[in-house]
Amino acid sequence: MAMELEDQGAPVRAAVQELGIIGAGLMGSGIAQVAAVAGITVRLFDTQAGAADRGIAGISKQLDKRVAREKMTRAEADAAIERIHPVGTLAEAATGDAVVEAVIELIDIKQQVFAELAEAAGPHTLLATNTSALPITDIAATATGPERIVGMHFFSPVPAMGLVEVVRGYRTSDATVDRALGLASQLGKESILVSRDDAGFVTSRLMTVIVQEATRLVEEGLSTPKEIDRACQLAFGHKMGPFATMDLTGVDVSLRAGNSIFEQSNDPRFAPPQLLKRMVAAGDLGRKTGKGFYDYRNEANA
Ligand SMILES: NC(=O)c1ccc[n+]([C@@H]2O[C@H](COP(=O)([O-])OP(=O)(O)OC[C@H]3O[C@@H](n4cnc5c(N)ncnc54)[C@H](O)[C@@H]3O)[C@@H](O)[C@H]2O)c1
Incomplete structure (x- = not known):
């Protein structure tokens, strides 16, 4: 009772x-x-x-x-x-x-x-x-x-x-x-x-910053998705790196989340990187389409 x-x-x-x-x-x-x-x-x-x-x-x-x-x-x-x-x-x-x-x-x-x-x-x-x-x-x-x-x-x-x-x-x-x-x-x-329902709350806002900054590191040629994923796993103890995570949940989902936070906050920190936009436009959405940051058409490449 x-x-x-x-x-x-x-x-x-x-x-x-x-x-x-x-x-x-x-x-x-x-x-x-x-x-x-x-x-x-x-x-x-x-x-x-x-x-x-x-x-x-x-x-x-x-x-x-x-x-x-x-x-x-x-x-x-x-x-x-x-x-x-x-x-x-x-x-x-x-x-x-x-x-x-x-x-x-x-x-x-x-x-x-x-x-x-x-x-x-x-x-x-x-x-x-x-x-x-x-x-x-x-x-x-x-x-x-x-x-x-x-x-x-x-x-x-x-x-x-x-x-x-x-x-x-x-x-x-x-x-x-x-x-x-x-x-x-x-x-x-x-x-x-x-304590306040600002765009993305805590976790989606943090995740957006991580995936967007990781993508910019690749865009700027500092490193590769594979290396950055390894860095996050080995240096920070993350179970899965940001690129493997985006491929699993959908690159389009990450782009939409970033866009939503950017539009609600009007804060340039959350402006989605060009690479995410181009990948979504091209249909490289991750595991669900066979290719995202990694290629799953031949799982050995992933
Ligand atoms: N998928 C994730 O990883 C995740 C994580 C956290 C939060 N969320 C949030 O949870 C919510 C649901 O996400 P999901 O991944 O389960 O989506 P989903 O597409 O798997 O399920 C949504 C379900 O809602 C039903 N539906 C749509 N309109 C309805 C209505 N008016 N009344 C009753 N049912 C209705 C659909 O038929 C569908 O079965 C979203 O707001 C999403 O942002 C998702």
Whole structure:
């Protein structure tokens, strides 16, 4: 039984027992997995027919692997899957203690989702967005009760990555920030608090600087992607260098992230290097197209 706390005169639960997730793609499914494993009932909604079922099938496969590696028992995996319910409407996903949104990174769509969530959810439901870089204040701008809207930026793959960046929007209340930190911890994650929703928050801003500066080093002929990746691994202990990372997540994704931070901040530090623009224009997007900074058409070259 969850403990009851007082939040501005209204009772709220200390621990989340029922979580709604909007968007059953890569991130939504990952968040559903960690929540279900943590004992939380999950309602998963996606506008695309069959996406929630596909998400659950993917989670089931992931949990099978964990059982095979003896990280969890068969009974624990089965119980986790049974906690995840695909639902057909956003309103059904909004009936729990908290909702995490993980839909496509477009401001108009996120604003629409939050306007609907704010109407459908109870007044004390925590509403979190997993946006990578859009301002929480903008996402919450058209919703009623923006004080309960907060950023919870998870990382991919969610079950493996330890951090959640909790981001405060202009109107986010202290109680909401506390509850988001609590939910992150319930999901087995560490968190950092970002006290203002400036472009790129902390992690996307840092990553943008790293990948852009690494690209400029190559443009200026100081070194090669392979050497710079080795330097980051051996000198800084990074698991993966910036070029291998861009190739994995998509050179276009890096360019879009940099552009978004540059446009929001108007700060020349974040102006994307020409090489990134030319690679995207030419279709060298990384592993997904067979070539990025490395050539994957013959894996021996990578
Ligand atoms: N992929 C990453 O590494 C990563 C990391 C951190 C944060 N994010 C952020 O997480 C969010 C989701 O990213 P993703 O990689 O999971 O994308 P994805 O494309 O894998 O999944 C998005 C899902 O949202 C669904 N969707 C779209 N509009 C919807 C709506 N109105 N209602 C319900 N569902 C809707 C789509 O059908 C799709 O299944 C984005 O904001 C992204 O920036 C992504």
